[in-house]
Amino acid sequence: MTRDELLATLRNLYERQKRYNTDNRSESERYEDAEAWHERADQALLEYINDSEVSEAYSVLERWYA
DSSP: OOHHHHHHHHHHHHHHHHHHHTSSOOHHHHHHHHHHHHHHHHHHHHHHHOOHHHHHHHHTSOOSOO
16 A cells, blocks of 8 residues: 555545544444544554554554454
């Protein structure tokens, strides 16, 4: 993934999240959805970094989501 592709992916996630959160959702639904958006952003960043050692080291960290 190139830098431009990463930026496009992150911007797209932001726009989708913004539209999604304007719907009538409860606070807990928005929180769960935020976890999903963050997970997608993490995956995009790891794809951009493209280093299996970094991905492996990152994958063992405990996250507040997932």
